[in-house]
Amino acid sequence: MTKLTSLKSEKRLLDRRAADQIRAHILDGVLPAGARLLETQLSEELEVSRGTVRSALAQLAGEGLVQQVAFTRWEVSGASVADAWEIYTLRGVLEELGARLAVANITEADGARLRSIVADLLRAIREERFQDATDIDFDLHAAIIALARHRRLAEQHRFIMQQVRFHMVQSGFLPKNYDELIAEHAALVDAVIARDAETAERLARSHNEAEVKLLTRLLRQGEATEAAAG
Amino acid sequence: MTKLTSLKSEKRLLDRRAADQIRAHILDGVLPAGARLLETQLSEELEVSRGTVRSALAQLAGEGLVQQVAFTRWEVSGASVADAWEIYTLRGVLEELGARLAVANITEADGARLRSIVADLLRAIREERFQDATDIDFDLHAAIIALARHRRLAEQHRFIMQQVRFHMVQSGFLPKNYDELIAEHAALVDAVIARDAETAERLARSHNEAEVKLLTRLLRQGEATEAAAG
DNA sequence: GCAACCGGAATTGCTGACAATCAATAATCG
DNA sequence: CGATTATTGATTGTCAGCAATTCCGGTTGC
Structure with a gap:
């Protein structure tokens, strides 16, 4: 502040x-x-x-x-449900592409770096430094995107993640289940390191699926009540 | 001019x-x-x-x-092979998302509009108005994206398509096979109208796959010769 | 009482002038 | 003669002020 x-x-x-x-x-x-x-x-x-x-x-x-x-x-800009839905759906496909391309480029050293970021994330959560954990989470995703070596993708991803962060701040959003969070990230990193493009892609895309589904439902509800009111 | x-x-x-x-x-x-x-x-x-x-x-x-x-x-901005590769790969995932969301929203009237655009495209090609055909091609993709009702996606797609157009002008690129072009577009539109999300998604993503593969190969070659030279 | 209309204050839109920086070239030094 | 340092011209970066537009209150007319 x-x-x-x-x-x-x-x-x-x-x-x-x-x-x-x-x-x-x-x-x-x-x-x-x-x-x-x-x-x-x-x-x-x-x-x-x-x-x-x-x-x-x-x-x-x-x-x-x-x-x-x-x-x-x-x-x-607004932080409505519609905005959040747009942000998370876009994020999904950008990270899907990023994961796919990262698989094609990753080296041993890159893999070690990703693993160390996951370790940092785990440590921050165990020590209940949740703000740090969020930052590290963002760093990890950015690191994977960087491996894609795709300038335009990296830029768009940065913008979208800014909006994700803004929306989290505005809505007071916090991850519900840190164990699951760790497991998902570890699995994604493992898939990228193992050069398993299909799995990496699927995990990257499904990473936000819960949020997207929730937001889609909220959006439908909103439209329904709006229609009923009008 | x-x-x-x-x-x-x-x-x-x-x-x-x-x-x-x-x-x-x-x-x-x-x-x-x-x-x-x-x-x-x-x-x-x-x-x-x-x-x-x-x-x-x-x-x-x-x-x-x-x-x-x-x-x-x-x-x-440049129109290098690397740029083109970035543009087409990004386009792929944006249109993949667009097609998926369009399936969820499309109405009968929307379907009729898409079919009429495909008919326009076919006519332009039969009459050898290839510049018109390119414009209509772009219109069709924009129309599908519009059905996604996703402001951010529509904007990003507009920007990417601008760059696609620019790259086509710069490189003198022209579709090689108009029959195939028509068939691909018709199949995509059919899948969207049939609300077959999986097929629509796959077709949207693979629409540029030939270009992407070519560009990836060119890119690898470029890197190789550069490494050999340096 | 209420809607339409008119000012004036607040705010954004646009411009011309000045400052900072860079690229190319001439001058200087070894 | 080659490398390095001033110099100059061109170009971009920043600013302060005027113009255009909107917003909001009061006023007028019905």
């Missing part, structure tokens, strides 16, 4: 760093879904011009974290 | 319209892969300020059509 601080130092482009700060605030939940973003206020807090803020907001819009209502406002 | 013309009229935001014009020029092949884009020149041709051009270029960068080299240049 750090405060927005001034930039103007370092080497990266100003608008990127402005986007970094705003993004961090969104992902931390400081700026909740639907929150309005005022260009002037942000430019004062970040000590950059409005144009730079505008560029940063446009980037975040491209990442799906922010929405622009022309001539009217910028706001943090 | 129309010339870039002035904007400043209509209701949409200026930077969006600027992006539209530049995008059209890229997709038409007027601006080839690697071409440098000068902010000043574009701003003069489009009769908008440099800031507006900058915003437009940033959007196109988000769509993957343009790349920014900080402090140095904007250029049209």
Whole structure:
């Protein structure tokens, strides 16, 4: 929950760093879904011009974290059931592709690295450092995607995982069963290391199946009650 | 091969319209892969300020059509074998998801619309209007994706298809076998209409498999010769 | 009482000018 | 003569200000 601080130092482009700060605030939940973003206020807090803020907001819009209502406002994107359903279904196929391609590329050293990340995850859970565990979970998936050596896939995956993280923060979502979580990840990593593309693919895709099914049901319910109300 | 013309009229935001014009020029092949884009020149041709051009270029960068080299240049993205491989593999899983979801949503009217698009495609090919045929091909895939009712998927698919189109223009790619093309599309549409998710999914994914396999082979060759040279 | 209309304040959209950076070339030194 | 360092021109990055649009309150007319 750090405060927005001034930039103007370092080497990266100003608008990127402005986007970094705003993004961090969104992902931390400081700026909740639907929150309005005022260009002037942000430019004062970040000590950059409005144009730079505008560029940063446009980037975040491209990442799906922010929405622009022309001539009217910028706001943090929604975290509705429909959004979550979109995010998790997309994640599923991206990770399916990632796992398939990772199998084709993985080396011994890569396999060792994945195994060590799983070990870290296990340790964090045993020691009840659940925030760390979530971070490591994300790292593991990113590491598998990286093995796919697919620039566009990696970028899309990063954006989707940002939205997953945002949705988890907004909805207060936490894994229910850590043993199962560990088992699933271990099985996926094993399949990738064993170069068993079919299994890896299936596990990657089914990793979120429970959430997707729940969300699909909620979505159907929502549509039904909406139809009944209208 | 129309010339870039002035904007400043209509209701949409200026930077969006600027992006539209530049995008059209890229997709038409007027601006080839690697071409440098000068902010000043574009701003003069489009009769908008440099800031507006900058915003437009940033959007196109988000769509993957343009790349920014900080402090140095904007250029049209590459159309290398690696790029094509990325584009087609991503397209595969996006359309796989789209087909699966379309099956869950499709109505009789939707089915009729898809069939009529296939008929249009067949007619265009029989009459040897191959440019039209390509457009209709794209329309058909977009129509199936639209049935998925998945905003994020539709957007990503639009971006990927833009890149597919660009790559086709750059490489002079043309389908080799129009009969097979028709048969594949008809089979996919039939499967979606029949609500056969498994078949639809498989057909959507395998639709580009020939290209992907070719590209994978080319990519491996490229890496091999590079390694031999280095 | 209520709807339509009109201002003014707040906010976003766009621009021109200035600063920072880079690439290419000329000048300098060994 | 070759390598390294200024210099210069071109290009991108950032800013502050004006213009256009929307939102919200009050006012007017019915």
